């Protein structure tokens with residue numbers, strides 16, 4: 001199962017908006033289709049969004065008729081500006097776009113056909129690096145899982161959110177391969193149910209013992225002693241270790257602190273934003289009120305009720321027990337340990 005790939009000169013993605021009912025693939029041939037796929041959560045999860053954006057540059061630039069470098073660079077800037085507007089929180093999107101822009105700038109002496117090929121090469125490299133990072137995070141993070149553990153996760157930080165194994169779920173896949181016995185509770189993750197639709201589906205496919213709960217059940221499970229560790233992904237981690245992730249993650253971190261349960265964040269280096277001192281500056285995406293007022297098009301609230309729908313929240317660093325990256329497990333104080341990643 002490939003969440004995203006470059007296939008016959010198109011970007012092939014699993015349409016995650018159709019899961020778990022249908023495993024449909026979409027072949028995206030132009031930048032607008034790709035932009036809407038990101039905005040509409042057809043491709044989602046921070047690392048996968050970054051890879052999709054990188055391929056978006058390929059789609060946006062391959063038909064360029066620019067004759068000069070000046071013209072080519074101008075078009076490239078426009079394409080990148082457009083893609084940056086697809087979603088605001090996952091820094092992987094901005095990281096991938098800036099990386100491609102730098103690559104092109106570093107080769108400005110080359111011909112335009114060369115530059116077009118270079119963009120594709122860089123996008124494929126970004127995808128390959130994400131695959132490698134997933135495997136490494138899984139290797140490090142799986143050591144935190146012990147026989148008999150009962151884990152909790154939120155949203156979907158699995159294969160569907162990356163090019164390979166996933167981040168938080170990758171750790172579980174690796175632990176399972178190592179023969180460890182454990183079970184997982186998955187939060188349904190309102191409003192758009194990535195936990196129920198995607199994580200439950202993925203974990204069942206991997207034959208992991210998974211139990212679905214509504215978001216508001218987590219505290220009770222913790223009180224009953226049913227949760228021994230929590231693993232989540234991240235969309236942007238500031239220089240002090242504050243981590244943005246799907247709305248509801250902060251709730252879990254507070255509850256974990258109260259119940260003295262370890263709370264781990266698993267994320268690749270591409271998810272760190274060293275330009276931000278703390279999580280206060282992380283832009284939080286506000287999404288369509290219909291996501292809250294409706295479930296799969298079915299109205300569940302008065303049409304004219306006011307809605308607040310932030311897609312992410314920020315967990316302060318002091319509530320995070322450790323951050324698992326492809327370079328190892330980072331502990332507190334994060335101000336110091338994160339410097340290793342720069």
Ligand code: MRU
Pocket residue numbers: 041044045046047090154155156157158161162166167168194232233234235245246247311
């Ligand atoms: O809105 P989404 O589905 O893109 O949000 C995704 C998450 O919050 C994930 O937990 C995060 O991107 C980590 S994915 C490895």
